[in-house]
Structures are given as structure tokens and as C-alpha cells.
């Protein structure tokens with residue numbers, strides 16, 4: 001198979017990373033996009049739990065301590081194949097070569113606050129996530145980890161936003177061709 005500039009094999013279909021603060025709509029968007037494109041939806045949080053790709057429970061942050069090396073090993077073959085939508089509230093530990101598009105979802109603070117309280121977030125966990133959104137931590141992280149031209153920030157306040165984002169991304173998938 002042909003090789004691209006980074007030495008990795010060319011894939012027939014693109015890979016998309018959907019990232020953003022918890023509650024911004026990653027899973028809802030990724031799932032609708034997966035239906036529209038027939039791409040594989042990989043929810044990293046679920047994968048970590050199902051396959052035990054973690055180093056135990058973190059009481060301070062109230063989540064699993066993800067083992068990044070195990071996650072990357074688990075996904076390498078699938079990512080090489082292409083046609084994946086990866087859904088995770090982070091993205092700086094994935095190999096840069098995996099993704100052709102990095103989508104950062106963003107939600108207005110008051111809307112996000114309501115979504116997270118409905119989900120049962122309180123105290124420090126709620127505050128940390130709202131601050132994460134205010135300071136655009138995930139957008140900065142994406143810009144530092146991937147080429148600027150593949151990173152796109154999309155608003156995710158309403159269902160209309162989700163529908164529009166899915167149409168935009170589906171159009172992008174259909175017009176994608178592997179860079180030489």
C-alpha cells in the first residue's frame with residue numbers, strides 16, 4: 001500500500017475526532033454522524049470501561065484513570081483502516097497521524113451548566129467543567145496537538161446546531177480524498 005509523507009499507510013476513509021468539554025454533545029453528535037456516514041462510533045469512555053484500559057478509579061476526579069498507551073494500542077488497527085468517529089473529552093495523547101478532522105464542540109456556559117447539573121454533576125466537578133469550557137481548554141489542546149487546518153470549532157447549543165453540524169461533517173466526509 002502507498003505511504004504518505006508521515007510514513008503511515010494511506011486509508012480509504014477519513015478518521016474524525018470529536019472532542020469538547022463533557023456535556024457539549026460529543027456522543028449525541030458522533031452517534032448521529034455515525035448513522036449518516038456508516039462510520040464506526042468509538043466512545044473512548046465506554047471502551048476504557050469495557051476493555052479495562054485504565055489504572056483504576058480516580059476518587060479526586062470521579063472517573064477512571066485512563067491508560068493512554070493501552071487505548072492507543074487497542075485502536076491502532078482500526079484507525080489505520082479509517083472510517084472512525086472517536087468521541088472523547090481530550091485528544092492530546094492520540095497520534096497526530098490518526099485524524100483528518102478534529103471537531104471541538106462548544107456550548108454556551110448557562111446551557112452547559114444546566115446539562116451538567118441534570119447529569120448530576122455538583123461541586124468541584126461541575127465548576128471544573130464549566131471553567132474548562134470558559135477557558136476553551138479543549139480547543140487550545142486540539143490546536144496544540146493537530147495541524148491548525150484540520151481543527152474546527154462548532155457551536156453546540158441546540159438540536160438545530162447538532163443537525164447542522166452533522167450535515168456539515170457528512171458533506172466533508174463525502175468530499176474527502178486521502179491527501180497524497
Ligand code: DAT
Pocket residue numbers: 020021022023024025026027028029115156157158159160161162
Ligand atoms: P458529551 O458526549 O459531550 O458529554 P452528550 O452528547 O452526552 O454530551 O450530551 C449531554 C446531554 O446534553 C444529553 O442529554 C443531550 C444534550 N445535548 C447535547 N448537545 C446538545 C445540543 N446541541 N442541543 C440540545 N441538547 C444537547
